[in-house]
Ligand SMILES: Nc1nc2c(ncn2[C@@H]2O[C@H](COP(=O)(O)OP(=O)(O)OP(=O)(O)O)[C@@H](O)[C@H]2O)c(=O)[nH]1
């Protein structure tokens with residue numbers, strides 16, 4: 248739980264100038280050491296006194312109890328440090344595919360990304376995803392090849408892989424000294440010095456480069472200089488004249504090239520031992536642009552003060568915390584801003600900066616800085632708050648679509664409301680967690696990007712909102728429709744003394760073609776000569792609609808039907824709306840049997856990205872799931888398979904994909920259209936429904 252800022256906290260700091268800020272998202276594939284790296288950077292910069300570890304749950308950024316239990320990051324975490332008179336804001340992002348909402352939100356508010364890779368695995372699925380996102384948003388990037396102490400780690404192999412798979416403008420700026428368990432340090436090619444492995448202690452100062460490294464250092468220093476001078480004409484001229492370029496001039500040109508996305512420096516180290524952090528911090532300061540140089544493209548009109556809320560934390564203790572980037576400012580505490588989306592005034596009480604679970608109050612935050620504020624009224628992730636109402640188009644954060652749904656039910660009866668409130672708060676915090684009620688099955692559904700994401704939400708419901716819930720696979724929302732025309736007439740008649748019941752109608756059913764992929768319903772009144780009076784005709788329609796809610800095949804709603812009311816009869820005493828409703832419903836049921844009714848199922852469009860060597864297995868599996876292959880696109884050692892698969896076959900795809908690809912696969916899907924269920928499959932569903940209905944009757 249988050250600790251609230253108090254008066255005794257560190258004295259307030261003045262706003263940092265934009266040119267002195269670096270906003271860096273630390274991103275990459277799952278488990279490559281991002282959190283460990285952030286921990287090491289904080290430690291090296293003197294923000295902490297000991298190097299925490301993920302395994303012991305002692306890191307600054309994985310502070311949430313669920314993160315510690317699972318030893319992985321589940322949400323974006325904010326930290327900051329000072330290095331060489333610069334304020335570096337670090338956003339540690341989760342690498343797991345199920346928790347990408349925060350990663351994508353973070354990428355919207357930083358200038359730079361530190362893309363972390365495993366020295367063993369190199370480029371992985373989420374490395375590519377993060378890279379592509381960063382590319383779309385023109386973010387400056389540095390790479391950090393981590394885990395070089397591990398068996399089979401190889402910096403040069405990963406360097407080659409990033410040059411092949413990410414960009415040939417990736418260039419080494421550091422080199423390892425030794426390899427695997429014999430790794431003893433790293434070389435900084437920019438400043439031409441070495442740092443020795445501090446084994447988890449603070450890294451010492453620069454050392455001379457060991458002589459044994461001379462050749463390889465010369466080779467890569469030349470590659471680095473060649474790459475840098477190529478982006479700077481003046482420097483190129485000086486270089487060609489044989490001038491010895493000092494590291495400051497090289498760094499300045501490097502930063503300009505990194506800012507323009509012309510170069511991606513590749514650093515390296517061992518986060519868990521704090522090796523490589525000095526050189527990386529130097530690189531973030533010297534090689535990555537500040538908000539003053541690069542900034543974001545988020546609009547704020549002519550507002551004098553503006554902030555963009557990119558993340559909301561649902562804290563049961565402090566309430567709602569909104570994390571923001573200052574677009575125009577400075578912005579200080581006790582300021583009232585407007586949210587143009589709601590037109591509501593929102594008061595910023597205390598302006599906070601976050602450091603993992605802790606928050607610290609500050610007087611003001613300048614342009615480009617990241618901060619947070621508690622207890623705003625109606626602000627949602629994605630809102631821009633401004634000092635006076637300006638028409639701004641809030642930036643769109645393109646969150647991935649949920650790929651799987653579960654039905655959720657509270658364990659204790661009567662907890663429905665509590666569950667709904669908790670889920671609402673959690674989906675405010677994570678926009679890829681979507682809660683909705685299926686109108687057809689009546690189930691409360693929770694959809695997300697992975698099973699784990701949904702399971703974590705369930706854990707959080709328990710610890711934060713004290714509701715125990717159960718997850719079940721959702722029911723597939725089948726539909727029914729007809730294939731041919733049919734007609735029926737039904738007379739509903741009861742004469743049991745007193746006033747009777749009389750309704751008589753004749754209808755024709757016709758298949759109604761889908762419009763924009765949507766199957767509909769149409770009721771056409773074709774009565775001539777007033778054989779049924781005007782007032783009773785809507786009752787026939789109503790009766791038919793009710794009958795259509797649960798089709799006769801599998802109890803699924805019937806759609807794609809046009810009903811013509813063609814004839815009928817009424818009784819001047821006994822007729823009533825009720826009688827016509829029943830007559831309509833019965834006529835429909837009779838006609839429906841004759842109209843060749845069929846079962847429809849939702850078809851999903853699936854995109855699976857898997858390593859090339861598993862394509863055969865994955866395709867074979869999709870085939871057994873009644874999938875139809877639409878195309879394959881190989882790129883950078885991974886293949887993206889596109890297929891159309893019935894939803895019923897893919898409710899539990901995640902486990903299968905994980906086991907086929909050893910966790911290296913990734914998928915996304917969305918609803919495409921309804922299609923007729925093949926007869927042999929439909930037969931089973933129909934029998935199953937029949938059985939359930941009979942059981943329910945007993
Ligand atoms: N040998 C070795 N292990 C490391 C290194 N860096 C991190 N680890 C270990 O790798 C595991 C994953 O590290 P994390 O820092 O949680 O990785 P992450 O990228 O933050 O993981 P997610 O946030 O879940 O994507 C932990 O057990 C770390 O102790 C390293 O440089 N060398």
Ligand SMILES: [Mg+2]
Nearest residue numbers: 281282319320
């Ligand atoms: Mg992490």
